[in-house]
Each structure stands twice: as structure tokens, then as C-alpha cells.
Amino acid sequence: MFMYELEEIKNAEILSDIISNTYRNHNLDEALKLIKKTGICVDFFGSGKPKNEKMFNRAMETVQSLISDNDETKKLNAFQTEVTILNSLYKRLTDDYVSPIEQQIPNDLHVAAYLIGLELFLSNDINRLKYSELNNNRADFFENVAESSGNVLQYLIKHKKFPLENSELKIDFEITKIAFSHVRSSEYREILDILREAWSYFEVDIKQDDFITAYSKSDRTMGKQISHMKFLDVRNAKQAKHSYTQVQMFGNGSTISKTRKLPPTDFISYNERMTCEFIEEYFSTRDLALKFLDISIAEFIRAYSIIAVECELFMKKRKLKSKNTHVSLSDVCVSKTKKKWIYLFIEWGLTHKNAEKIFDALVFDKHLRICLTALY
Numbered sequence: 001m002f003m004y005e006l007e008e009i010k011n012a013e014i015l016s017d018i019i020s021n022t023y024r025n026h027n028l029d030e031a032l033k034l035i036k037k038t039g040i041c042v043d044f045f046g047s048g049k050p051k052n053e054k055m056f057n058r059a060m061e062t063v064q065s066l067i068s069d070n071d072e073t074k075k076l077n078a079f080q081t082e083v084t085i086l087n088s089l090y091k092r093l094t095d096d097y098v099s100p101i102e103q104q105i106p107n108d109l110h111v112a113a114y115l116i117g118l119e120l121f122l123s124n125d126i127n128r129l130k131y132s133e134l135n136n137n138r139a140d141f142f143e144n145v146a147e148s149s150g151n152v153l154q155y156l157i158k159h160k161k162f163p164l165e166n167s168e169l170k171i172d173f174e175i176t177k178i179a180f181s182h183v184r185s186s187e188y189r190e191i192l193d194i195l196r197e198a199w200s201y202f203e204v205d206i207k208q209d210d211f212i213t214a215y216s217k218s219d220r221t222m223g224k225q226i227s228h229m230k231f232l233d234v235r236n237a238k239q240a241k242h243s244y245t246q247v248q249m250f251g252n253g254s255t256i257s258k259t260r261k262l263p264p265t266d267f268i269s270y271n272e273r274m275t276c277e278f279i280e281e282y283f284s285t286r287d288l289a290l291k292f293l294d295i296s297i298a299e300f301i302r303a304y305s306i307i308a309v310e311c312e313l314f315m316k317k318r319k320l321k322s323k324n325t326h327v328s329l330s331d332v333c334v335s336k337t338k339k340k341w342i343y344l345f346i347e348w349g350l351t352h353k354n355a356e357k358i359f360d361a362l363v364f365d366k367h368l369r370i371c372l373t374a375l376y
Helices: 003-007 011-024 027-036 055-064 070-102 107-125 138-159 175-179 180-202 218-252 270-283 295-318 338-347 352-362
Strands: 204-208 213-215
Touching: 003 027, 011 027, 011 055, 027 055, 027 070, 027 180, 055 070, 070 204, 107 138, 107 175, 107 180, 107 204, 138 180, 175 180, 180 204, 180 213, 270 295, 295 338, 295 352, 338 352
Parallel strands: none
Antiparallel strands: 204 213
């Protein structure tokens, strides 16, 4: 059974039947691996309980009814202990780092304040970080902060249901600084996410004595991390190469041509061309007609490239004054209505139907005016 099929199971009885069949046809270890991959065991938003407690308890009852000896009972108890440990770690993270920030910021300002702080840091403040000539880790820091922003936004918008309704609303700069402190908690969350993913999809045991320790029982666990690090190194090298070539041949202009032809037939920017190269290397295909959510890869690439170009144009015109005590999201980020984004997508080669679909896929909530996931 494919992993995405396991994650889509919402019925406790269906999952119970699958667990029973797996146990009978294989063994307890395979049944527990299956339960891990469903995603019901750990709530990464920090409730301290399984993500789907009802389904998890039903799954445990099913396994309990199947096992018959002390060794299997010990394995099940160890599994349940691991689930408790992981949930307690996420709860501690929320209680110690996230909740105190929430208490200092009005709910209706929280998301906008965080996005403002995030954008100002990534576009300005990161350049003030000190570094040595032998270790300029600004790029790594940028990468980590940008990636962790997804965790923070999911927590604020999906879990807490905080609104983002007015991008023109002016917010006290002190509030944006408090909201940006979410970055610290997101760094810890990133570590927990790596542990949770390793436990869910690879052979990792978690134990707690004076310290919590994780033991890998398979080389594949480390292989996954090495593979990802190698990809990042290759990407950084290619980005440097493309940037150098672009400046040498064409100066600082980012746009190649205003074409409606989709990649790889034609490109609107150097970033778009580089993206196609990465897809070829990372997924071993040049076929950009392949579809995801019934939309071709070429159209997804074009949509992201359009947003990147719009962001670059906005950044060139943006003027921020240090004396400002209040700032709005539209002062620092591209903010367009859905209608305007759709018009841009169509103008650069997308069909109206797929432009609508892509926009809906890019935003966290259908009521938001801006493409949050695409800003960075």
C-alpha cells in the first residue's frame, strides 16, 4: 500500500482491517510500521496527544487483540512509549516557546506581524549577521529561516485559525519583533520534525532515561539526510553558476523575455530555466507535461516564476524608512487580489482554469488576498 494512501485513511475500521491483514500476512513489526506511516500518532502542533486520538486508540486495541506473547507485548509497549515521548516533546515546545509569544500579540495581528518580521529579516537584517571569511553561513541561515516559515504559518493559520484579512493594516513595529521570535521555536521544531520523520518512515527507536535518545537501525535513515544535503550543495553550486553567467552576459536584468510559451519551449527568467534543470536532475525527467493535481509541471513552474518576477520588481521599488514606527504587510510584500494574480498568470501563458487552480493551491486559505506560500 502506498504511503499517501495510508495518510488518507480517515475511517478507524478500515485502518483496523488493514492492520489485522498486515499482522497476519507479515508480523507485528510491519503492522507498527504501517501505523507510523498513517500520520495519526504525533500531533506536531503540540496538544500532547496523538494527532487522531480516536483512530490511534482503535489501532492500539486492534494490535492488542492480535498479539499473543510477552515479546510482542513489550514491542507494543515500547511503541506506545515512543508516541508519548514525541508528543510530549512537541507539547513542551509549544508550551515553552510558542504560547508565550501568542499571549503578547492580538490574534488579528499575529499572522501579518510575523510575515512582516520575516520579510524584513530575509531581505535586510540577514545581511548584518557577522561571519568569518572561511564560514559565510548566511545562505544556510536564510534557507533554514525560509523553510521554517512554513511550520509557523501552518501553526498560526491552520491550527490556531488566526486571520489575515487586511494587508493594509499598520502594525506597531515592536509587535513585529515579538512575532518574529517564532523563528527561534521553529528552529527547534525543525529538529523535532526530522526526528518524527525518521521515526515514521525509517527504522528508528526512541528511548528516554535521563536524556531522550534516538537509535537508527538502518543505513537508510542517514542516507536520506545525506541525499538531501547533497541536493542542497548541488543546488547552491548551480545557483552560483547561473548567477555569474547571467551577470556576465546580460547584466542585472532578471527577465529573459515576455513569452506566453511554457517551459521548456521558452523561459521568462533565468530562475525558470534553472528550475527546469533541477527538475531534470532531481526527478530524472524532462517531460514537463506530466501532471500533478491535473496541472502540468510546466504550468506550476511558470506560475512560481511569475510570482518571483513580481517580487523582484516590487523589491526594486520598495522604500522603507527606519523612522517608521508602524508598517503594514503591503509595505513590505507583494499584495494583489486573486483577480490580479489570475490576470498575470493568463497574460504569461496559463489557461484561466489552471490559473485558478494554481492560485488556490498556493494560498493557505481561500479568503486570503495574497499567495503566502509563494512570497519567499
